[in-house]
Amino acid sequence: MATINPGFATELKKYGALDFNKCYNCGNCTAVCSLSTGDNSFPREMIRFSVLGLEREIQKSTTPWLCYYCGECSATCPQQTDPGELMMSLRRYLTSKYDWTGLGAKLYTSKLWEFGTIAFLALVVLFLFVFFHGPMTNELTADGGVMLNTFAPWQQIEIGDLLMGGFLAFFLMSNIFNMYLKIIGSQKDLKIPFKLYFSEFWKLIVHFGTQREFSKCDTKLEQKKPALNTYWVVHWFLMSSYVIMFVMIVAFLGWFQTDNIYAWFHPQRILGYYATVGLTIGIVYFFVQRIKKSAQKSKHSHVTDWTFLVLLFLTTISGILVHVFRLNGMPQPTYYMYVFHLMALVPMLMIEVPFSKWSHLAYRPFAIYFNKIIVAAKKSK
């Protein structure tokens, strides 16, 4: 028994869904979808639930996370309902529903909230630096580098980092727990043996680390099936760079933010460069994809897609400039750029990691993990 919620379509359209109500149930999308099986009707089941506004059914489903948006359904839909974009919107919707604070929903559906929060956080960072920064010395180190740790001692920044890390971890974990309740908690009739949580755990690690499912996305309709799925490779490169950079900044700032200039092959610099290259290539690639709109999955961009890319771009480019200025002994530009770097970095992490687009890095592997548990539990039954 389920009750129709006719207002759902209007809500979902704020998350980027298009004219999905036009669906006349022909099933072409299911026929072309590489994920469809006998009992799992991708993506039609989700379209139908969305048309009827069966929010409980949608929220207890892992289906939207299993789709990697090859876009074949959208390309073949005779009614131009864009099922691929609907699945994308459902992922945004679910992200905001897993977030128990309600902030995620605000950030997704209101530009005022999105940009207001970014501006507010950026101003807080600016404010802290204006009042609490160290001396802006023009003296250089023995290597000719800028004495950044005099202006912004890493010990103090680390305190802020750890506070922020704790904040992010708390909200992201609690949201994942909320996701668990919605997906596994709603399986009232299914008894899940406790050991499954452990036996299936390696799948979480594998899928987080490799994003393997992404590589399976089959784009034969677009007739350009490269030997290696470029999208997946670039995405993986971007993701790994992001993770490396994140870990270095949050957990090992004392090792990463130094005044000495190490030889180029020093792990600090190698890892930094790897991450920088990965981020730059990723950002440029996704910018180009979203502007060109040639691939189905890049045709429609929600405002939050651009926000994430722009903040990431500003963070990366300012980070590169800080590095260049520091190495070349340019103290004042280094200090200003460092402040700017943090004004972009902090809002990006604060809003994206637990409340917005970034969180899919966690939700996707967890959805696969929960799905495997449910499937295994059903099989053992």
Place this chain on the structure above:
Amino acid sequence: MKQKIGVYICQCGSNISDYVNVEEVAAQAEKIEGVALAKTTMFACADSTQKEIEEDIKSRQLDAIVVASCSPKLHLFTFRNVAIRAGLNPFNYVQVNVREQCSWAHSNNPKQATEKAIHLVIAGIERVKHSKALPAIKISADNAVLVVGAGVSGMRAAIELAKMGTEVVLIEKNHFVGGRVSQWNKLFITDETGQEVVARLYQEVKNHNKIKLFTGTELISKSGGVGNFDIQIQFTPRYVLTTCKPDWEKIQKAISLCPIEVDDDFNFGLTKRKAIYKNFPSELPHIPAIDIVNCNKCGECVKVCEEVDLEQQVEKLNFRVGAILLTTGADSYEPKKGEFAYQEIDNVITLQQFKRLIEISGKELLYHGKKIRNIAFIYCVGSRQQDGENKYCSRYCCTSVIHSAILVKEKYEGIFNFHFTRGVRTYGKQEILYNKAAKQGDIFLQSFEDSPTEVTSENGKTIVKINDILTANMEIEVEADLVVLVTGMVPRENTAISSLLKIPIGRDKFYNEVHPKLRPVETVIDGILIAGTCQSPKTIMESVNSALSAAAKANSLLRTGEIELEPTLAVIDKETCDWCDACAAVCPYDAIEKSEVNGKFVAQIAKANCKGCGMCLPVCPVNAIQLDGYTDVEMEGMISALVS
């Protein structure tokens, strides 16, 4: 008795000759007395063969011919025309079917197929031997048509007939024209209103001097046949002088003074109306009418409107017309009490009521004082019934309900439409509407016939439930402020006219045509035509299509002033006949009348009515009736040939 008969045995390529020994058939035929020649031919219907037969008739002075080939359904008229071209009466020709009845039926036994063919051909020869040359029967016909029902179909047909020069008597039972269409507001696809369409047709009807329009009028008797129907019509008075100039202020005053209030049929009982009424200001003719059944003759209206005349009497008029066209329309299905909670839960109404509700509602859509937000439409109520009588699809309702769902959403904010369908049939251009509705957010659900949608009342809320096959048979429900039963069309309850004219009724109880594809607007009664929704549920466009088709058919029948009839009619032997009434009692066409000849009563055949069906022949106790073309001597000749 024919002395020079030509017999032609067709090979039909090899269709016949592969199994029937045609040479043998010809040889046997030639032996029969009176046969002048017997030939085989590759294709009897080929132009060259037809010419050859004509030549034979002329050069050999044949007085009858037999062609043994395919079914007469295929080529009877082909060879009748051959006879006519060669100067032979077409009724001195007999076709024998040796293809369907011999070669095709007995392809496993050529010997017996041949034997059967020989018997059939000889029977044909024996029949043609006794055939008479029947003269063509021509009767005079009045180029005038009675059109019954002044809805869109009737008016459109009347206009077209008048344009082609046919006189039209257009009668309408109600006091106002337009029928169902005048009840509808905007129509797909032009957005013109039903009232506007009716007004346009009415103007044309009034402007044409060949059309006589009578409202408040019914057909009460009919005699005669095609070409010469004598009809009588009866007027129920309007009780308002037709000279009354439309002074809407005065009319309104008279209406407001009337103390009587009855359910308004025009709004399907949603509102009340007075005994003096006009359903809407622009309704035509522009004169109010008094519903005398409910009027108590208090005289209040007379005081303000001197044109009211409560003394008017019922009148009758006689006309002679050549044909009758019925455009009497259809009724809407009235759900049974409890059918989808109809009349049990207060906010369950029909589609027709809903359409009127949208039109008569003001700024807010209210039903019984409650604001409407969620509307559930339940499809196929009274149509496509699994167990009920109405097996047919009503054709127009899917389109109509979706169009109404769009209109209601355009007119009012915050409406949500839920369509509980059994599959949506918005065929043709109407698919545009379905797309529009889906795009505007209407939700479509579907169930199978054996698991119908349910309407229940729970704590004062109306809940509509379905096992939605589009959602893997999940049980889906919605709370509805208004439930609209999408009711289709049913035949008119009033059967007076169909019994008066003896119109054949189909299994669906609508009037039946002769042939759904080839003769779609004619009935088996010559000169009586049908169009519009009295024949089957139709959209307005389909109704008008059929009306125009019927107009053309009626005009082509009557325009020459003469109608040629098939001369195979019953003939009474006035000597033997002793008027006993048995034949008249069984005649389905009212073709037998009692008449006096030389001081004795005998039966007489009304040639225009007789269809040559032969029903009267076996019931005559003194064998006084013969059917031309099938006389006793012909039939007996055939039988003896077959049994010999």
